[in-house]
Amino acid sequence: xxxxxxxxxxxxxxxxxxxxxxxxxAAGAFIMAGSPGICGVDPPSLAPVPEEWxxxxxxPPGLVIPALLRxxxxxxxxxxxxxxxxxxxxxxxxxxxxxxxxxxREYVSALPGLQIVTPQDDEGVxxxxxxxxxxxxxxxxxxxxxxxxxxxxxxxxxxxxxxPVAELHAxxxxxxxxxxxxxxxxxxxxxxxxxxxTRNLGTAARNMxxxxxxxxxxxxxxxxxxxxxxxxxxxxxxxxxxxxxxxxVVGVKRNPATYSGPVEVIHPVxxxxxxxxxxxxxxxxxxxxxxxxxxxxxxxxxxxxxxWIVNIGRGSLIDETAxxxxxxxxxxxxxGLDVFSKEPxxxxxPLWTSPKVLVSPHVAGSTPAFxxxxxxxxxxxxxxxxxxxxxxxLLGRDIPL
Amino acid sequence: xxxxxxxxxxxxxxxxxxxxxxxxxAAGAFIMAGSPGICGVDPPSLAPVPEEWxxxxxxPPGLVIPALLRxxxxxxxxxxxxxxxxxxxxxxxxxxxxxxxxxxREYVSALPGLQIVTPQDDEGVxxxxxxxxxxxxxxxxxxxxxxxxxxxxxxxxxxxxxxPVAELHAxxxxxxxxxxxxxxxxxxxxxxxxxxxTRNLGTAARNMxxxxxxxxxxxxxxxxxxxxxxxxxxxxxxxxxxxxxxxxVVGVKRNPATYSGPVEVIHPVxxxxxxxxxxxxxxxxxxxxxxxxxxxxxxxxxxxxxxWIVNIGRGSLIDETAxxxxxxxxxxxxxGLDVFSKEPxxxxxPLWTSPKVLVSPHVAGSTPAFxxxxxxxxxxxxxxxxxxxxxxxLLGRDIPL
Numbered sequence: 001x002x003x004x005x006x007x008x009x010x011x012x013x014x015x016x017x018x019x020x021x022x023x024x025x026a027a028g029a030f031i032m033a034g035s036p037g038i039c040g041v042d043p044p045s046l047a048p049v050p051e052e053w054x055x056x057x058x059x060p061p062g063l064v065i066p067a068l069l070r071x072x073x074x075x076x077x078x079x080x081x082x083x084x085x086x087x088x089x090x091x092x093x094x095x096x097x098x099x100x101x102x103x104x105r106e107y108v109s110a111l112p113g114l115q116i117v118t119p120q121d122d123e124g125v126x127x128x129x130x131x132x133x134x135x136x137x138x139x140x141x142x143x144x145x146x147x148x149x150x151x152x153x154x155x156x157x158x159x160x161x162x163x164p165v166a167e168l169h170a171x172x173x174x175x176x177x178x179x180x181x182x183x184x185x186x187x188x189x190x191x192x193x194x195x196x197x198t199r200n201l202g203t204a205a206r207n208m209x210x211x212x213x214x215x216x217x218x219x220x221x222x223x224x225x226x227x228x229x230x231x232x233x234x235x236x237x238x239x240x241x242x243x244x245x246x247x248x249v250v251g252v253k254r255n256p257a258t259y260s261g262p263v264e265v266i267h268p269v270x271x272x273x274x275x276x277x278x279x280x281x282x283x284x285x286x287x288x289x290x291x292x293x294x295x296x297x298x299x300x301x302x303x304x305x306x307x308w309i310v311n312i313g314r315g316s317l318i319d320e321t322a323x324x325x326x327x328x329x330x331x332x333x334x335x336g337l338d339v340f341s342k343e344p345x346x347x348x349x350p351l352w353t354s355p356k357v358l359v360s361p362h363v364a365g366s367t368p369a370f371x372x373x374x375x376x377x378x379x380x381x382x383x384x385x386x387x388x389x390x391x392x393x394l395l396g397r398d399i400p401l
Numbered sequence: 402x403x404x405x406x407x408x409x410x411x412x413x414x415x416x417x418x419x420x421x422x423x424x425x426x427a428a429g430a431f432i433m434a435g436s437p438g439i440c441g442v443d444p445p446s447l448a449p450v451p452e453e454w455x456x457x458x459x460x461p462p463g464l465v466i467p468a469l470l471r472x473x474x475x476x477x478x479x480x481x482x483x484x485x486x487x488x489x490x491x492x493x494x495x496x497x498x499x500x501x502x503x504x505x506r507e508y509v510s511a512l513p514g515l516q517i518v519t520p521q522d523d524e525g526v527x528x529x530x531x532x533x534x535x536x537x538x539x540x541x542x543x544x545x546x547x548x549x550x551x552x553x554x555x556x557x558x559x560x561x562x563x564x565p566v567a568e569l570h571a572x573x574x575x576x577x578x579x580x581x582x583x584x585x586x587x588x589x590x591x592x593x594x595x596x597x598x599t600r601n602l603g604t605a606a607r608n609m610x611x612x613x614x615x616x617x618x619x620x621x622x623x624x625x626x627x628x629x630x631x632x633x634x635x636x637x638x639x640x641x642x643x644x645x646x647x648x649x650v651v652g653v654k655r656n657p658a659t660y661s662g663p664v665e666v667i668h669p670v671x672x673x674x675x676x677x678x679x680x681x682x683x684x685x686x687x688x689x690x691x692x693x694x695x696x697x698x699x700x701x702x703x704x705x706x707x708x709w710i711v712n713i714g715r716g717s718l719i720d721e722t723a724x725x726x727x728x729x730x731x732x733x734x735x736x737g738l739d740v741f742s743k744e745p746x747x748x749x750x751p752l753w754t755s756p757k758v759l760v761s762p763h764v765a766g767s768t769p770a771f772x773x774x775x776x777x778x779x780x781x782x783x784x785x786x787x788x789x790x791x792x793x794x795l796l797g798r799d800i801p802l
Binding site: 102184185188189191192193195196198199200201202203204205206207208209211213214215216217218219220221222223240241242243244245246343344345347348349352353357358359360361362363366367368369 | 503585589590593594596597601602603604605614617620622623624641642643645753759760761763764768769770
């Protein structure tokens with residue numbers, strides 16, 4: 001948490017509560033403190049608080065209606081209903097889960113007008129929410145987190161299958177995600193996995209333990225056919241990075257008509273088998289299927305043939321039994337996996353020992369810049385929560401269920 | 402070697418000699434055979450033999466003079482002198498070293514008008530050259546290869562520090578290299594090493610042996626400052642692949658004025674220390690220094706600080722003792738190395754066990770497409786050898802010593 005000479009902290013067993021004071025005070029304090037930032041990341045750039053924010057805490061509730069009306073507009077697919085929101089000068093109780101991506105705690109804590117609660121464990125999170133916590137910043141869910149005061153789950157993750165979405169929406173709890181915040185890091189990680197496969201770097205790294213100088217034939221991305229399955233913000237970021245690599249790229253998307261990114265050819269999911277047949281490399285970037293079923297099974301892997309597969313989406317997208325069979329006795333040349341049907345990957349999984357597999361421990365979204373980028377989404381949504389603007393990454397509206 | 406119903410083979414202990422017949426016959430035979438190619442690579446696309454090639458074997462020697470004159474032009478820095486060359490229909494004895502990159506043997510053997518000799522070992526190579534071999538295709542050199550009949554060393558490698566260049570030139574032996582043929586593969590390998598460092602894939606791969614699910618903080622290339630040291634064809638291929646990655650790129654070159662590639666800012670080698678100070682990531686792509694000295698020592702590594710270094714140039718470019726010190730006790734975040742001062746890397750080298758190092762066994766140039774690309778350089782030079790055009794990648798002229 002950034003040091004601020006004007007912030008007030010109190011603690012009790014396992015929980016730290018910090019009030020960041022009034023917006024003007026906190027912002028001023030932060031800027032004066034000149035904190036050097038964390039992990040090589042610049043400190044959050046807080047714009048001077050606009051004059052309009054200096055309005056009474058008892059701002060008439062009527063002023064927040066436009067935002068709520070937008071939430072209730074016809075394109076809203078979730079059962080969201082209006083719920084009490086607060087004006088900008090009212091302190092909002094924000095519970096920060098102890099497990100958060102790099103920098104999220106620091107950047108969110110530096111925002112003005114929040115009462116930040118930082119429990120140290122799962123029980124502490126549940127207690128803080130029972131004690132009046134309104135906003136939960138967490139990509140982890142536990143049923144003990146449900147509380148009458150909870151109004152908004154602000155997840156930093158792109159996926160949301162961990163949340164009981166229907167139940168939360170039935171209780172008028174807003175859910176927002178971190179979709180897009182990860183895109184650059186995840187795209188780079190997918191690229192790293194792809195190149196590690198074509199250049200046999202996993203084998204090279206594993207050979208180091210025995211000082212083994214073994215020179216395999218490597219391959220190139222140049223001239224290859226690449227299919228980005230479930231193309232969205234991450235897939236677009238991946239595709240942009242393929243500029244200058246001399247590869248052919250197509251995307252696969254549930255509804256190609258809604259696509260507006262940089263890839264010229266988008267196929268519907270119904271054509272996935274044919275796409276696998278065409279492709280040399282599959283990059284899975286989609287969230288989990290609604291029913292948790294696999295997109296890539298034995299038939300798709302057989303169609304892919306002597307190619308490679310990279311998964312940075314969700315473990316459930318691949319039928320792991322079929323994958324292992326394709327690696328062991330099929331033509332598949334390699335798999336770079338950041339996500340698995342069960343995480344952490346169980347110690348007895350054959351994926352750990354397959355020479356064609358590179359196991360990456362679900363770190364595709366990891367980046368020192370995460371907090372800095374996520375706080376922009378959070379700030380936008382904080383304003384919406386206060387009735388001062390549009391929600392962003394709203395599950396059930398911006399993010400289809 | 403591609404099967405051809407019209408080729409004639411003879412063998413003796415350890416050596417296979419195949420005459421590929423007259424140009425027209427061999428090309429026709431190859432096309433008719435419809436060979437499926439090797440390693441997923443298309444078979445060489447041999448254009449129909451031009452009508453002009455059907456000229457007498459006793460073509461007047463005067464016709465080859467223009468090519469020789471070009472070789473003797475003022476921009477030629479090597480002591481090359483004219484030597485007997487042959488007309489297109491005269492069979493040329495070509496010795497293929499047993500160790501050649503993927504596909505070179507097959508593609509060169511498929512060329513018309515050559516007497517291909519394929520010794521199985523070092524002694525066989527020497528014997529074949531003493532027996533009248535004119536052309537040696539090899540990136541390996543042994544002093545026993547010197548012979549009165551040797552006229553042209555056609556190396557598939559980009560580096561040439563393994564050859565006794567002065568001695569060969571004094572004997573009027575032409576040396577050509579494979580510069581540029583590797584560029585795409587090497588650039589992709591350098592990129593793979595860079596991303597494996599920023600995404601900690603080496604550690605992830607090494608953790609697989611223990612089924613260890615350890616989640617480090619990863620980093621991004623996005624926003625990083627990258628210096629390509631010794632920028633040339635490989636560096637340019639690397640820089641083009643950085644399009645769309647949001648990184649800042651500069652090149653470092655002995656003589657920036659001669660640069661005409663895609664990178665906008667090129668610094669002289671004299672500014673290397675300042676470049677290291679500026680950069681987050683160093684990519685070494687240059688050949689060895691003339692005197693074999695290191696470009697990157699303790700001072701440069703200290704200037705680089707908490708960055709990464711990738712070397713796909715030559716092992717001698719980095720002072721390995723200084724590198725190990727910077728990894729062990731300095732700020733350096735990681736090194737991705739494909740080349741080493743001694744290869745294979747000795748089993749007792751601390752580089753094998755450093756958790757920040759990814760050891761790649763000198764395979765950056767490895768690609769199934771190598772033979773297909775190299776044969777284009779070889780064909781061009783074969784024509785020049787026959788007095789029918791310009792040499793390409795000529796050491797001492799196109800490739801500065």
